[in-house]
Amino acid sequence: MSTAYPLPTNISPSTVANTASLLRIVAFGLISAAAIASRLFAVINFESIIHEFDPWFNYRATRVLAAKGFYEFWNWFDPTAWYPLGRVVGGTVYPGLMATSGVIYNFLHYFNLPVDIRNICVLLAPGFSALTAWATYMFTAEMKDPSAGLLAAAFIGIVPGYISRSVAGSYDNEAIAIFLLMFTFYLWIKALKVGSALYGALAAVFYFYMVAAWGGYAFITNMIPVHALVLLLMGRFSGRLYVAYCSWYVIGTLSSMQVPFVGFQPVRTSEHMGALGVFGLLQIVAFASLVRSHVSSKQFQNLLAISVVTMGVLGAGAFVVMTYKGWIAPWTGRFYSLWDTGYAKKYIPIIASVSEHQPTAWPSFFMDLQLLIFLFPAGVVMCFRELRDEHVFVIIYAVVASYFAGVMVRLMLTLTPVVCVSAAVALSTLLDTYVEAREPDAPEERTEANGSNADGKKAKKAGGAVGSQAGTAAAAAASSTISDLVSATRSSAGSPRQKGIWGADARLVIILNAIGMLVFFVFHCTWVTSNAYSSPSVVLASTNPDGSQHIIDDYREAYYWLRMNTPQDAVVMSWWDYGYQIAGMADRVTLVDNNTWNNTHIATVGKAMSSPEEVAYPILRKHDVDYVLVIFGGLLGYSGDDINKFLWMVRIAQGVWPDEIQEPNYFTPQGEYRVDDRASETMRTSLMYKMSYYRFSELYGGGNAVDRVRNQQIPKVGPTLDYLEEAFTTENWIVRIYKVRKEDALGRDLKTANAFAQGKKRKRGKPVSRRRAIV
Amino acid sequence: MPPKLSTQSSGNKPSLSVHTSPNTLNPTTSFSTKPSSSSATLSLSSSLQTLLKTYTTQTPPQLKFIDSFLLFLVLSGVIQFSYGVLITGFPFNAFLAGFSSTIGQFVLTASLRQQVNPENRLEFKEVGRERAFADFVFGSIVLHFFVYNFLG
Numbered sequence: 001m002s003t004a005y006p007l008p009t010n011i012s013p014s015t016v017a018n019t020a021s022l023l024r025i026v027a028f029g030l031i032s033a034a035a036i037a038s039r040l041f042a043v044i045n046f047e048s049i050i051h052e053f054d055p056w057f058n059y060r061a062t063r064v065l066a067a068k069g070f071y072e073f074w075n076w077f078d079p080t081a082w083y084p085l086g087r088v089v090g091g092t093v094y095p096g097l098m099a100t101s102g103v104i105y106n107f108l109h110y111f112n113l114p115v116d117i118r119n120i121c122v123l124l125a126p127g128f129s130a131l132t133a134w135a136t137y138m139f140t141a142e143m144k145d146p147s148a149g150l151l152a153a154a155f156i157g158i159v160p161g162y163i164s165r166s167v168a169g170s171y172d173n174e175a176i177a178i179f180l181l182m183f184t185f186y187l188w189i190k191a192l193k194v195g196s197a198l199y200g201a202l203a204a205v206f207y208f209y210m211v212a213a214w215g216g217y218a219f220i221t222n223m224i225p226v227h228a229l230v231l232l233l234m235g236r237f238s239g240r241l242y243v244a245y246c247s248w249y250v251i252g253t254l255s256s257m258q259v260p261f262v263g264f265q266p267v268r269t270s271e272h273m274g275a276l277g278v279f280g281l282l283q284i285v286a287f288a289s290l291v292r293s294h295v296s297s298k299q300f301q302n303l304l305a306i307s308v309v310t311m312g313v314l315g316a317g318a319f320v321v322m323t324y325k326g327w328i329a330p331w332t333g334r335f336y337s338l339w340d341t342g343y344a345k346k347y348i349p350i351i352a353s354v355s356e357h358q359p360t361a362w363p364s365f366f367m368d369l370q371l372l373i374f375l376f377p378a379g380v381v382m383c384f385r386e387l388r389d390e391h392v393f394v395i396i397y398a399v400v401a402s403y404f405a406g407v408m409v410r411l412m413l414t415l416t417p418v419v420c421v422s423a424a425v426a427l428s429t430l431l432d433t434y435v436e437a438r439e440p441d442a443p444e445e446r447t448e449a450n451g452s453n454a455d456g457k458k459a460k461k462a463g464g465a466v467g468s469q470a471g472t473a474a475a476a477a478a479s480s481t482i483s484d485l486v487s488a489t490r491s492s493a494g495s496p497r498q499k500g501i502w503g504a505d506a507r508l509v510i511i512l513n514a515i516g517m518l519v520f521f522v523f524h525c526t527w528v529t530s531n532a533y534s535s536p537s538v539v540l541a542s543t544n545p546d547g548s549q550h551i552i553d554d555y556r557e558a559y560y561w562l563r564m565n566t567p568q569d570a571v572v573m574s575w576w577d578y579g580y581q582i583a584g585m586a587d588r589v590t591l592v593d594n595n596t597w598n599n600t601h602i603a604t605v606g607k608a609m610s611s612p613e614e615v616a617y618p619i620l621r622k623h624d625v626d627y628v629l630v631i632f633g634g635l636l637g638y639s640g641d642d643i644n645k646f647l648w649m650v651r652i653a654q655g656v657w658p659d660e661i662q663e664p665n666y667f668t669p670q671g672e673y674r675v676d677d678r679a680s681e682t683m684r685t686s687l688m689y690k691m692s693y694y695r696f697s698e699l700y701g702g703g704n705a706v707d708r709v710r711n712q713q714i715p716k717v718g719p720t721l722d723y724l725e726e727a728f729t730t731e732n733w734i735v736r737i738y739k740v741r742k743e744d745a746l747g748r749d750l751k752t753a754n755a756f757a758q759g760k761k762r763k764r765g766k767p768v769s770r771r772r773a774i775v
Numbered sequence: 776m777p778p779k780l781s782t783q784s785s786g787n788k789p790s791l792s793v794h795t796s797p798n799t800l801n802p803t804t805s806f807s808t809k810p811s812s813s814s815a816t817l818s819l820s821s822s823l824q825t826l827l828k829t830y831t832t833q834t835p836p837q838l839k840f841i842d843s844f845l846l847f848l849v850l851s852g853v854i855q856f857s858y859g860v861l862i863t864g865f866p867f868n869a870f871l872a873g874f875s876s877t878i879g880q881f882v883l884t885a886s887l888r889q890q891v892n893p894e895n896r897l898e899f900k901e902v903g904r905e906r907a908f909a910d911f912v913f914g915s916i917v918l919h920f921f922v923y924n925f926l927g
Contacts, residue, residue: 195899197886197910201917208921239889239898247886247914250879255921257871264867286885293894294829295822 005504007437020146027150028137032130035157038526039126042167042534045549048122051536053577053594055171056584058097059121061089062171065102066117073098080589081579082601083571083623091260092595096180096213097173100124125166125175132166132417133157135182140421142189142390143383144428152424156182160528161368161416167534174413177214180206182417185397188224188248189390195240200247207248208255211262218271219414221256223400224248225278227393232278232285236389242286249279269329273319280315284308338407349655350596353648356410365405367528368412371521372423379422382429398422427514434510538581540638540734552636558629558735559585561728566627572737573620574629575609575642575649576602582629591623599652606653610646610661612685614751617723620740627727628738632692635699635733637708643675644709646688676712690719691738694726699733722751841888845881852877872925879918887911 042051050059065073074090081087101120108115133153141149156162165174184206191199211217228245231237253266253275266272288304295301322328336343337351345352365373380398383391397418405415535541540552562572563586571589572582579593592602604623608616620628633641642649646666653661665682668674675689683689697705697718705714727739744753834842855874864870890899890907902910 194901195890196902196906197883197890197914200886201910201914205917239892239895243886243889246882250875250882251914251918251921254872254875254879254918254925257868258921258924264871267871286889291826294833295826 031154031157035129035133036126039167041530042169049536051169053580057580058171060584062098062101065098066105083589121171122169125170126168128176128179129166132179139186144425148424148428151428152420155420158525161412163529164533173214180210191244195243197247200244203248204251207252211256212259225275228278270331349651360409370524372419375423375426376419379426382425434507554730554732554734557730562586570626571624572627573625603653603656606649609688610650610686613723616687630691630736633709634707639709677715722754848877848881868927872922876922883914
């Protein structure tokens with residue numbers, strides 16, 4: 001056995017093992033630190049604040065949990081949401097996230113560490129990202145070896161696809177769910193490998209935690225059965241599979257039903273039936289194999305096989321019949337929208353309207369995964385080479401998650417872990433091949449005496465320098481090239497070339513290249529994280545001409561205004577996107593919010609927004625609306641405003657009132673969506689248009705009022721409002737709040753009353769005609 | 776509550792078939808009904824006899840002990856299920872808790888049987904007899920924690 005560079009021989013194996021494990025621990029500590037630190041951009045650039053939309057609800061619920069205790073939280077009925085319906089929060093929420101924060105909060109307070117609940121919520125996601133890195137390490141170590149595991153942990157720690165959902169302040173279910181996903185998968189693989197019910201039960205417990213934390217638990221519910229089924233079809237049934245799957249399924253299913261929001265779904269809906277079917281199949285197969293071990297008759301075995309197939313077919317038939325009869329709920333719309341990307345747009349506009357449910361654009365794969373997306377297929381191929389049971393799992397996971405990530409932007413999140421795992425397997429195989437000291441046995445050793453001496457010294461330098469001292473290594477490589485060439489030509493002249501990699505130059509080219517790519521990957525991740533994924537979206541930032549940062553804080557300005565200037569029970573109507581924020585920051589009653597459970601209620605708001613004032617006013621009064629809040633980005637060029645979301649309001653309203661609201665009416669005859677003087681009549685009289693552009697042109701004096709989002713000129717004579725009055729507009733006009741007027745004291749309709757107040761003479765159209773009729 | 780009754784009976788039908796099937800002692804009903812020629816039936820019944828014989832002679836007593844517990848669980852499951860279908864499954868959570876308790880215990884016990892079966896020695900290299908029993912106990916405790924919680 002020859003080596004490429006001399007290995008020290010006087011070190012005992014235990015020393016090597018100890019050093020390796022120490023190095024692993026140190027590396028892992030650094031990875032955790034990097035994972036946490038890179039998520040803190042949001043806190044450094046802005047402040048310790050809860051981000052976006054859903055996290056505001058989670059934060060509000062967590063505050064209730066921390067202040068009042070778990071039972072109050074469990075029985076919490078929130079009358080201020082979905083006015084006048086209210087919301088049973090305890091039964092319609094995945095409580096895992098809040099419970100986790102509550103436990104941490106109580107733990108810290110027990111030790112007299114008075115940490116604010118907000119800071120716990122803000123920093124929960126970064127903290128759990130370190131745990132995710134650990135779970136990914138364990139998972140990948142089962143696939144290949146601990147060094148691949150470390151690479152995978154480093155990848156998942158900084159990859160933007162995961163950071164996008166777990167920066168500090170992004171207090172959402174995904175923050176803990178990805179850790180639970182990976183850890184459950186790790187336990188499942190471990191249970192399958194060892195054949196131990198202990199790991200199966202642990203997997204079930206973490207599956208329960210996952211069910212309590214995220215609606216995406218259905219991914220696990222279907223991934224594990226698919227894996228088991230594929231193993232079964234590959235003829236890999238074993239006692240270990242039976243033990244692992246059955247102990248996971250029985251405990252996991254029973255425990256998942258403890259979460260009130262899930263309830264009896266695991267025994268009643270189609271999404272969960274696959275797992276039950278595989279469970280049944282495993283029982284039959286296990287029984288058959290037991291019987292077969294006792295009887296050797298050929299005929300009997302045939303009969304057994306036939307009866308197994310018959311029972312399987314019968315089970316599938318029973319499932320179809322039960323679905324048809326309505327005993328098992330059929331697939332839901334959200335599920336269909338995964339297979340038919342046009343489905344949601346046609347039938348459930350509310351699902352299609354959510355921006356993160358859009359299909360993924362190609363560049364975002366590169367943006368979120370960069371180098372890993374190229375290594376990903378290579379890693380999957382590596383899995384095929386060995387194809388142990390756990391590799392089958394990675395292959396299935398890769399296929400399924402790739403498909404889902406292509407369908408929906410948000411499911412990029414479930415793809416990211418498997419990409420990290422397979423990329424780590426690929427890269428670590430590459431590095432193993434090129435760092436490996438042992439060389440394949442040469443057919444003859446003629447050049448060895450000459451070559452290995454000179455080669456060895458240099459390669460020793462190079463081997464020690466990989467990573468930290470790449471510069472010196474490169475120099476060593478350059479000096480060794482010539483002697484290598486000489487020896488290579490000499491050996492090739494004498495005998496057929498040996499196979500394998502033994503020159504330090506060939507090794508270094510590859511290794512340095514790989515390291516260079518990894519360095520670029522780190523730069524890319526840091527750049528994406530700091531620029532794209534760290535914005536709280538509650539606070540916006542722009543850059544001044546001198547390069548300094550300018551903070552645009554209109555949202556909080558408006559919500560604070562509401563909090564300070566309106567009565568406690570004032571009802572604020574806005575599009576559902578802002579419901580959670582209003583409830584969280586302004587503490588006021590909302591009509592609709594981001595928990596979009598009642599389509600009709602949302603459509604009512606959409607109808608009010610897209611109808612003329614006279615039509616909208618009765619709706620507003622019936623719902624006791626005191627204030628209407630719209631987001632307007634025309635002044636600043638903020639594109640995520642309500643005029644850009646307006647068509648979704650129209651579509652959703654049209655879904656419920658197709659006679660009153662029609663989408664085509666909001667376009668110009670040429671089919672353009674315009675807000676300038678060519679805008680259609682319906683568009684210009686709609687409440688949303690009026691509220692957005694009310695007094696907008698006055699801002700420009702006599703000049704041209706330009707909407708900077710849509711780059712269109714707004715007519716000089718702006719819309720007038722009779723039934724609403726402007727209450728508050730923020731500094732940059734992003735949030736505009738209108739007060740709904742009460743009915744006129746004299747019983748006139750508000751339009752006439754306004755006209756009277758402005759001194760306009762009442763048009764006398766009808767009386768004239770009457771007089772004429774008399775004549 | 777008729778709708779609940781029907782729902783629950785349907786939802787668990789596959790698992791029932793699962794349950795009755797591993798009853799090694801009495802599989803005749805499912806197989807003897809298969810139509811085949813007389814010689815085939817003859818060989819079938821003879822092979823069933825050999826099955827019984829090899830089972831009684833070759834199975835270690837410990838496994839037989841486990842099997843008797845499995846048989847008890849099957850009977851308990853059948854009784855609970857037929858009670859739920861025929862009489863009432865009204866507190867559905869209680870019914871599910873009881874039924875899952877038998878299914879879960881059955882599966883965990885079957886796992887224990889697989890693990891301690893000397894024929895599977897090679898398959899479960901890392902799981903010794905003591906470890907298998909510890910797994911069984913741990914799984915049962917976790918299972919019954921949830922069962923107790925779900926009884927309501």
